[in-house]
Amino acid sequence: MKPQPEANNLERIEELxxxxxEAEQLIDAIKAGEVxxxxxKGVNKTEIFTLHSGDxxxxxxxxxxxxxxxxxxxxxLIVYSNKYFHELLDISYEKVIGxxxxxxxxxxxxxxxxxxxxxxLGGKSKGEINxxxxxxxxxxxxxxxxxxxxxxxxxxxxxDLTGKKNQEKILEDKNKELERSNVELASFSYSASHDLxxxxxxIQAFAGRILQQEKQNFSENSIVYFKSITxxxxxxxxxxxxxxxxxxxxTIEKIFIPTSLTNVIEETKEDLQELIEQNxxxxxxxxxxxxxxxxLQFKQLFTNIISNxxxxxxxxxxxxxxINAVKVHASELEAEVDLKADKFWKISIxxxxxxxxxxxxxxxxxLFQRLHGKNKYSGTxxxxxxxxxxxxxxxxxxxxxxxxxxxxxxxxxxxFIS
Numbered sequence: 001m002k003p004q005p006e007a008n009n010l011e012r013i014e015e016l017x018x019x020x021x022e023a024e025q026l027i028d029a030i031k032a033g034e035v036x037x038x039x040x041k042g043v044n045k046t047e048i049f050t051l052h053s054g055d056x057x058x059x060x061x062x063x064x065x066x067x068x069x070x071x072x073x074x075x076x077l078i079v080y081s082n083k084y085f086h087e088l089l090d091i092s093y094e095k096v097i098g099x100x101x102x103x104x105x106x107x108x109x110x111x112x113x114x115x116x117x118x119x120x121l122g123g124k125s126k127g128e129i130n131x132x133x134x135x136x137x138x139x140x141x142x143x144x145x146x147x148x149x150x151x152x153x154x155x156x157x158x159x160d161l162t163g164k165k166n167q168e169k170i171l172e173d174k175n176k177e178l179e180r181s182n183v184e185l186a187s188f189s190y191s192a193s194h195d196l197x198x199x200x201x202x203i204q205a206f207a208g209r210i211l212q213q214e215k216q217n218f219s220e221n222s223i224v225y226f227k228s229i230t231x232x233x234x235x236x237x238x239x240x241x242x243x244x245x246x247x248x249x250x251t252i253e254k255i256f257i258p259t260s261l262t263n264v265i266e267e268t269k270e271d272l273q274e275l276i277e278q279n280x281x282x283x284x285x286x287x288x289x290x291x292x293x294x295x296l297q298f299k300q301l302f303t304n305i306i307s308n309x310x311x312x313x314x315x316x317x318x319x320x321x322x323i324n325a326v327k328v329h330a331s332e333l334e335a336e337v338d339l340k341a342d343k344f345w346k347i348s349i350x351x352x353x354x355x356x357x358x359x360x361x362x363x364x365x366x367l368f369q370r371l372h373g374k375n376k377y378s379g380t381x382x383x384x385x386x387x388x389x390x391x392x393x394x395x396x397x398x399x400x401x402x403x404x405x406x407x408x409x410x411x412x413x414x415x416f417i418s
Contacts, residue, residue: 068158071147071389074121076100086159088140089133094215101156106130113142120144120154128161139165147228196240201287204233208218242382244366246359262348265323268302272310281310285323289345293408297390301398302349304383305410309351314405320352327416333397340395341415350409355402364400 062069062406068085072078078101084098088106105113109129119125130137139161147153211218211226220224265285269276276283283306304356311320325347333344356364365388384400387410391398395415402408 030236031265042096047279065185067160068156070101070156070158071151071153072101072156073153074298076102076117079153088138088158088160089131090136091133097287102132104131110148115156116142120146121148122146131158135236138162162251197237200233200237200240204230204237207233214390239385243387246382246386246389247395249386254294254393255296256292258290259293260290261298261334264295264298265302268306268307271299271303272307275307275310277383279310279319281313281321283321283323288323288325288347291345291414293391293394293414301387301390301412304387305349307381308340309353309408311407312351312353314352314354317352318341322348322350324348328413333399333413343416344396344413347411347412347414350407352407355404355406357406361400361402366399 002123014216063082065082065084069080069082070078070085077345078096078099078272080094081093086093089096100181102110102113107130110130112127113129116125116127116129124143126141126143128141137317141159141161143157143159145155207226211223211230215223262285265288269283273283293321309321310319326343328344328346329344330344332346365384367382367385383385387398390413392410396413399411399413400408401411
């Protein structure tokens with residue numbers, strides 16, 4: 001005989017009433033604070049997590065941590081270890097549980113750990129120690145938290161610092177290498193200043209004397225040869241001086257001083273007075289600001305740019321150089337560059353010289369780059385590289401823009417400090 005539909009419905013209703021009663025009891029217990037729980041609303045229903053189910057989720061999380069997690073007693077015995085910790089030590093779980101944590105601490109870190117542990121008994125502490133397993137030393141950062149009074153243990157999160165320490169070691173080695181390079185550079189500077197320049201001076205001096213005293217006995221070819229010797233020696237002298245200037249940009253002490261750019265320009269004009277007068281050059285400058293700079297380096301920068309403007313002048317045209325400064329926002333920069341400041345002084349130095357093709361606007365700041373033959377224009381190809389290095393030292397940039405026969409303009413962007 002088949003059960004009646006009414007009987008089935010009654011059973012179903014009774015089952016639903018029981019489940020509803022259980023749910024109401026659970027909710028009442030949660031409201032009364034008798035059970036810890038939280039609710040998560042799903043797509044079709046809201047699921048209640050009690051203390052037991054929540055604890056399980058927590059345990060799963062800890063087991064899959066990308067850091068070590070352990071609990072130890074006051075005596076230091078390990079009563080819990082997640083998978084990461086015993087894998088970090090490269091020791092089986094069975095050999096970790098019930099073992100004193102002190103057995104895995106490097107002897108030189110015992111005192112540090114004891115101090116951190118004592119402090120953690122009253123709350124929390126953190127610091128760096130070295131763990132020791134087999135022959136492996138593992139630098140770690142530990143964060144200790146007392147679990148009293150709920151549990152008679154101290155919880156410790158262990159972060160492996162091996163990668164960080166390796167990077168620090170690499171950086172330390174790079175710094176030492178840089179220090180050695182600086183020492184070698186200083187040695188080179190001394191050698192260039194004395195050992196290399198002295199022979200050059202003798203070559204120039206003796207070649208000049210021979211040419212002066214024996215000129216009447218020389219053929220025309222011999223005279224040309226001697227002039228070539230003195231000219232080559234002079235170029236070598238200029239190159240050594242330029243290299244020394246470039247190397248000193250990074251080795252001299254960087255002391256920033258509030259300085260009037262107007263005064264720097266005037267000092268530069270005094271140093272270049274002979275060159276300016278010989279070429280009937282005109283230098284005009286508007287009101288220039290007081291800025292925080294390394295004065296000597298900025299003087300080198302202006303000297304190189306102004307002397308280049310005079311050197312690369314148009315034939316039958318007096319050089320005219322105009323200098324001005326305006327305050328700009330970083331968004332107004334002509335080039336896409338990574339600069340930390342928001343505001344800059346834009347110092348522009350424009351000339352009416354022969355100019356150059358726009359595609360060389362970046363290349364001219366590289367070492368030994370020359371756009372014109374040495375027979376027509378003297379130089380070393382280092383001056384503008386020095387300008388670029390100066391601006392790097394000042395956390396700014398220098399940009400060039402030009403067209404053939406339309407002159408050149410150099411824009412200097414110096415961070416504005418109010």
